[in-house]
Amino acid sequence: MPLLLHPRFPFSHAATSLRAVDSGTRALCLLGSSQHAAAGKQTPIAVVCRATRAREAPSSSGPAPPKNLPASALAKEAHKYFDHAAVTVRAGDGGHGAVLAMPASPSTDASKSPRRRFDKSKRSAAKKVSYKRNYDGSVALPMGGHGGDVVVYADEVEETLLRFHEKARYCAKRGGNVGATGTLSSRMHNGFAGETLRIPVPVGTVVKRKKGAVLADLAHPGDEVLVARGGQGGISLIDVPEYKRKKAMDLSPNIMRDSTDKVLIHGQPGEEISLELILRVVADVGLVGLPNAGKSTLLSAITLARPDIADYPFTTLMPNLGRLGGDPALGALQFSSEATLADLPGLIEGAHLGKGLGRNFLRHLRRTRVIVHVVDAAAADPVDDYKIVREELRMYNPQYLERPYVVVLNKIDLPKAQDRLSSLAFEISSIGCEERDDNTSEGNLNGNTSEHNISSETKVEGGEKELQDYPRPQAVVGASVLKHIGIDEMLKEIRAALRKCFDHRLREP
Numbered sequence: 468m469p470l471l472l473h474p475r476f477p478f479s480h481a482a483t484s485l486r487a488v489d490s491g492t493r494a495l496c497l498l499g500s501s502q503h504a505a506a507g508k509q510t511p512i513a514v515v516c517r518a519t520r521a522r523e524a525p526s527s528s529g530p531a532p533p534k535n536l537p538a539s540a541l542a543k544e545a546h547k548y549f550d551h552a553a554v555t556v557r558a559g560d561g562g563h564g565a566v567l568a569m570p571a572s573p574s575t576d577a578s579k580s581p582r583r584r585f586d587k588s589k590r591s592a593a594k595k596v597s598y599k600r601n602y603d604g605s606v607a608l609p610m611g612g613h614g615g616d617v618v619v620y621a622d623e624v625e626e627t628l629l630r631f632h633e634k635a636r637y638c639a640k641r642g643g644n645v646g647a648t649g650t651l652s653s654r655m656h657n658g659f660a661g662e663t664l665r666i667p668v669p670v671g672t673v674v675k676r677k678k679g680a681v682l683a684d685l686a687h688p689g690d691e692v693l694v695a696r697g698g699q700g701g702i703s704l705i706d707v708p709e710y711k712r713k714k715a716m717d718l719s720p721n722i723m724r725d726s727t728d729k730v731l732i733h734g735q736p737g738e739e740i741s742l743e744l745i746l747r748v749v750a751d752v753g754l755v756g757l758p759n760a761g762k763s764t765l766l767s768a769i770t771l772a773r774p775d776i777a778d779y780p781f782t783t784l785m786p787n788l789g790r791l792g793g794d795p796a797l798g799a800l801q802f803s804s805e806a807t808l809a810d811l812p813g814l815i816e817g818a819h820l821g822k823g824l825g826r827n828f829l830r831h832l833r834r835t836r837v838i839v840h841v842v843d844a845a846a847a848d849p850v851d852d853y854k855i856v857r858e859e860l861r862m863y864n865p866q867y868l869e870r871p872y873v874v875v876l877n878k879i880d881l882p883k884a885q886d887r888l889s890s891l892a893f894e895i896s897s898i899g900c901e902e903r904d905d906n907t908s909e910g911n912l913n914g915n916t917s918e919h920n921i922s923s924e925t926k927v928e929g930g931e932k933e934l935q936d937y938p939r940p941q942a943v944v945g946a947s948v949l950k951h952i953g954i955d956e957m958l959k960e961i962r963a964a965l966r967k968c969f970d971h972r973l974r975e976p
């Protein structure tokens with residue numbers, strides 16, 4: 468049962484009512500905040516989540532997912548496919564124009580018909596037929612409708628890219644043909660334009676050409692990109708006998724000379740393009756740690772997210788998102804400090820090579836500003852656990868280690884953890900160097916850097932940096948997220964790290 472979350476939930480909808488929708492695999496939770504407000508606590512907001520459990524450590528993502536997977540396969544292994552899809556889109560063809568004949572001359576008709584010869588009123592009405600004109604005075608001949616464009620846009624309602632594995636081809640409608648009666652008349656109109664096909668994707672989706680350039684990073688709700696342009700409609704031509712052509716040219720330059728001209732009335736084909744869609748979760752804070760460290764419990768303790776929690780590894784198969792309320796200490800400004808937290812599936816040694824859920828999830832840290840390491844303080848060797856995770860981050864993208872981070876020593880309600888809390892905190896806080904002033908560069912904060920781009924900064928003389936060469940944690944706090952011990956202190960430190968990024972960004976030129 469898949470666990471999935473909405474990358475960004477509209478704030479205006481938050482914290483007002485309790486709603487629960489269960490559609491098999493999905494649970495939507497919106498909890499009221501009145502109790503919290505009454506208790507003077509920070510106000511959690513809202514999340515949408517789905518949950519998946521698995522008792523086995525899932526295998527890493529393998530080769531590109533096969534197209535048009537059956538729904539049953541998707542439900543079973545959704546974590547492999549939820550953030551990547553390949554689709555082909557085709558814009559609509561342009562509608563066709565028409566070959567039109569000139570209307571019969573009213574004066575000729577009148578002269579042939581004795582009945583109408585003296586019907587002056589009818590004759591003058593016929594002479595007054597007026598066509599639509601172009602700016603140069605020529606008669607505007609109707610055109611085929613423009614084919615529908617294809618636009619991909621970021622929609623907050625969308626959560627995953629799973630549906631693109633069920634349907635991988637999208638076509639916009641073609642433009643309408645000219646409604647031709649065969650004769651030029653003032654009532655003729657252009658063919659109808661094909662409707663633009665708008666394809667919604669989750670916020671945070673990167674749209675790129677298949678094996679090609681990035682077209683757009685749809686990081687905000689409403690962002691959109693035109694990926695395929697509809698075909699131009701065909702023009703119309705006037706077909707007149709050769710002896711009348713010269714005269715007809717005064718009316719319009721679109722006079723058919725021979726049958727090869729007919730190709731001009733055909734609408735142009737719409738563009739077709741193969742796209743790769745890659746979802747990168749949009750979150751301010753990324754929760755990382757070994758499986759079972761308590762990341763999901765932490766998320767549910769400080770936000771309204773309700774991810775699956777269980778005492779077996781890899782309970783979390785897809786990132787869960789939760790919304791942290793604004794910092795009450797900021798008074799009226801508190802809402803500017805709201806942040807989204809992403810609980811990523813547990814990392815294991817070799818994750819950067821794809822072990823466990825591996826690389827699939829490491830990439831979701833890319834947009835985070837602050838990292839929170841959750842360490843099980845009651846584990847056999849918490850310091851080693853912490854180092855394993857740091858090392859995996861370093862191997863995947865060293866720039867992750869430059870970001871401000873907080874270490875949460877979790878499960879201090881257990882006596883084993885309680886006893887060694889201070890020595891663990893000391894040991895962990897001494898891993899790393901003094902922070903450089905530029906360690907929160909714009910690239911790092913925005914996550915705009917290339918994932919595999921190891922900058923010269925990440926190297927030190929004589930080789931790559933060790934963990935010791937990266938900044939120390941902003942804070943190491945002990946907590947029991949299950950028993951709600953040390954939560955306030957932990958929140959304070961997370962907010963301080965977030966504020967630091969924010970302040971730094973304000974200082975950027």
Ligand SMILES: Nc1nc2c(ncn2[C@@H]2O[C@H](COP(=O)(O)OP(=O)(O)OP(=O)(O)O)[C@@H](O)[C@H]2O)c(=O)[nH]1
Pocket residue numbers: 756757758759760761762763764765775776777778779780781782783784811812813814877878879880881946947948949950
């Ligand atoms: N005693 C104690 N147990 C905790 C605490 N926090 C979490 N747990 C337990 O640890 C187990 C794992 O918790 P999760 O929150 O699912 O851990 P996780 O890091 O999200 O695990 P993955 O989904 O595998 O990555 C659950 O049985 C929790 O009840 C805590 O503060 N104290």
